[in-house]
Amino acid sequence: MAAVNYNPITQENIEEAYEGIFAPWVKDLGLYDFRVEHGFTSARLPISDRLKFSSGAVCGQALMAVIDTVTAIAMGTTERTPKGTAYQHTHFLRPAIDEDFLVEAKIMRFGKTTAYADAKITGVTSGKIIAHAVLEFAF
Secondary structure, X not given: OOXXXXXOXXXXXXXXXXXHHOOXXXXXXXXXXXXXXXXXXXXXXXXXXXXXXXXXXXXHHHHHXXXXXXXXXXXXXXXXXOOEEEEXXXXXXXXXXXXXXEEEEEEEEEOOOEEEEEEEEEEOOOOOEEEEEEEEEEO
């Protein structure tokens, strides 16, 4: 089966692109309510017992995965097709507990072979920032 090119990803094709691009375990994280613009994507991550440590906080691996996923979608909103994440640096600022989360990613700069993005996770109810990340994608 030939690979399908979804670029550019738009609000109109985000559901099909999300389904076609990402691995089943990524989709199992439960991201929904995607908002897509050129160079920007946001999505909601529902609180889930499957993503929690015994302390009740969502584990950092899950948070990093949703940051990477939403940022990959933002990278796909341009005419350039990303090859993948080259670098991700994430700061965890407070525990992710007891609410759904808003994940946002914005492309900050394109170079010849890479692009840089800024991403964050905030609590939907509290508005408090949970994590902040800087990412580099290869093109």
